[in-house]
Amino acid sequence: MAKKEEKEQGKKVTFNIDKDVNFSEWYSDIVDKAELADLRYNLKGFIVFRPWSVMVMEKMYDILEQDLQQRGHVPAWFPSLIQDENLKKEARHVEGFSPEVFWVQGKGEEQGLKFAMRPTSETAMYPMYALWIRGYKDLPLKIYQRGQVWRYETKATRPFIRSREFYWIEAHDCFASEEEARKQVQEDIEITANLMHALAIPILHLKRPEWDKFAGALETYAADSLMPDGRMIQQPSTHLLGQNFAKAFGILFKDKEGKENYVWQTCFGPAVSRIFASLISVNGDSKGLILPFIVAPVQVIIIPIFSDQTKAKVVKKCEDISKALNKEGIKTKIDMKEVSPGEKFFFWEMKGVPLRLEIGEKELSGKITLFLRDNKTRMQVSEKNIAETLMKQGLELDERLRKKNEKWFKESIVECKTQNDIKKAIESKKIARCNFCSINNDGEKCAAVVEKQLAGFVRGSLASKQEKTFSDGKCVICGKKANAVVYIGKSY
């Protein structure tokens, strides 16, 4: 039935899809039914991000920006358009990004020129850094900006996962030494871990293979999470840029001895809209979304249950409780729509609201019925100290989500000794962990075999430590001595 008709006839919107069986359908349907995004915008690859997702993503921005600022970053707004000539300054960078650029035509005096809509902002920011940085006292320079970037994606676009305009933060930092830059990479990894922890999304922090680095970087680190269909998805990445860009853009500083040196740089790019894709996919269930308490736009939904006789008293009670909760900073809403309580239960479960209060005649006595979205249990809570109780319940719910997801993620990583093991792992929606000759350039041939014959991608080695190879210690592809333990999976 067309959605228009459904709405007009006041029929309840049903949702019941097992994400582990048919993730693709689950994902498309929940994006539509929960009104997360609208794909009907009449420009290929562009979508409308609707309020229910935007309110969650704004909260994610808050978490990230607070963490960045506490670590000494300050926000700036750089132009969205970049001169063609800037883009060309770092050779590998331009090669990597040029095919993806949307070009804007110059007008008036600039007729005939063209400007890039930023696909990323290195080439907008670094010419300014070259003007701003003079001496060691100007370092470290730690600046981020929140906003969108544009990339002409030729791969299939999917809402939140990949679109031609997406929302992120990009932090671009300059240091006096390699050591400090490497410390920043660790700090970026911590910021990522903090956010992912808050959102209950398990991740592997990997160092990407040489052949899969960011265009222009020395080293790339990225957090990979897993989708229910077994695809690995790249989440925040951080790049050790070394002095490549500093040399291309002339970012020099005088050290204490008065000697001029190039700065060391890092950049870090958490894509908020893409993290949202993992957030809903990892946490949701067959009834719809489950939003962690900490980011839910509505943390507590109150459903009044009344007859004509009890209506006034019940509504009053709902309002009192709602006021008490909102006063304590718990985002609470009363659903007064003219539909049955059952339909409201269903609707808000689908929307992922973590806590539900059901308030009827029985609840007037001071014992309130609380429903927990994640494990679908009901309990009685006292009206006294209800804000405190619900805050605690909300945080416990988030902790349960984390535990459940961590367990699933851990079980999804399988040690593989043969190519056949890898194939089986990938087919059963898991991540293969195996010995590999190298993630330097000499491993690229074996990675090509993985891609061609096993339909998997070598995502890299753990960022946190050099893992020891296991069993025979030989590369699972070429049989030579393995120098790395890598993680292999399907990807988008």
Place this chain on the structure above:
Amino acid sequence: MAKKEEKEQGKKVTFNIDKDVNFSEWYSDIVDKAELADLRYNLKGFIVFRPWSVMVMEKMYDILEQDLQQRGHVPAWFPSLIQDENLKKEARHVEGFSPEVFWVQGKGEEQGLKFAMRPTSETAMYPMYALWIRGYKDLPLKIYQRGQVWRYETKATRPFIRSREFYWIEAHDCFASEEEARKQVQEDIEITANLMHALAIPILHLKRPEWDKFAGALETYAADSLMPDGRMIQQPSTHLLGQNFAKAFGILFKDKEGKENYVWQTCFGPAVSRIFASLISVNGDSKGLILPFIVAPVQVIIIPIFSDQTKAKVVKKCEDISKALNKEGIKTKIDMKEVSPGEKFFFWEMKGVPLRLEIGEKELSGKITLFLRDNKTRMQVSEKNIAETLMKQGLELDERLRKKNEKWFKESIVECKTQNDIKKAIESKKIARCNFCSINNDGEKCAAVVEKQLAGFVRGSLASKQEKTFSDGKCVICGKKANAVVYIGKSY
């Protein structure tokens, strides 16, 4: 002396310009010295918004978004690019905005097509509204988005005042009736008034003349503030769109009787980057910026004053107080740079930090020296309850700014009975208030005379009430019976 040299030689940056005497120099210099924006970005009309201004503007966004959300608005993110065909749907709108559009070239399958970088989002949002709105239960629909827009300005650009990319919020609302839409216009005026009150910027809320309306609107209301050079500057405007766009985009709803009607629409566009221009210009003085306490990125700067003997104790005291203040949510910073206290005083006065604590040996006893940026007075405050004291002092400082600015603004509005009066008013950097035949289309000829002969612009009549004409009650230009009292001034 070039800035680079100044910095390298550690010379103190001096600032001492009377904004009432030479506003243009004051403005350019403070934008540069306080590091509010950098105009050296190599794309005409585009500037880099630097951290010191961005932190203030982020706070302004917070104030606006909180107010909008409390009044039932929800945030969304619509695409930055718009199909050519969408833009063409409302005839007056396309006529108004087409010359200002930056065009993006289609690629791949879309080779040969062109897309507009949004100059404003009506034509991106309303096709979606037509899909989303079905019946009266979907109304009101109140959505806003924060972000930037792009306009190919041919007038001279000035940082924050006018540039080819600027930052704003646009709220686009739909209602079932004209009455509700008009109520929303009043609500938008209140939101504007709340923000401007917080920022201590006096404004006149005016209904714009027919010939100066937003392209496609029935009526336009705007808040005008005044710059120290006597130019009026348009701040947030709100538009009663009527049903023009609803008809162009087919935004229909079924009412309770099942009858299909077009919605009534409003849109509201507070340009945060432009309000910032008024904020600094109205509040600043010859020593630099004065930032209201409520939006200052650093609300309290602590300057330690010590000898080698007292250093440890003084620094400890600074840290204790800084911690106590930050804990209470007062943004506090200790300046530990290796320059003299006097130089630090000067620097932070120039940056506009509202409160300064000077902590030396004398202050170890518990009596702390507080300096107030606006009236440059020093006083002793007790270390006990210092957070409470400074919060109070901060809010009082904001109140003093408001009173001072309101007084100046009130004195800047002059009743004019003749064309010569108007000319004199404008020449003395004031706003002329006078009788005028009409702000409907039949007044346009007289407005042209004002523009040509008096170098002034008819900005409109009070939005809040119909003012009575005064003295002879005749239009100051044509001498016919005046139907309006209007405000005339120079503009950007």
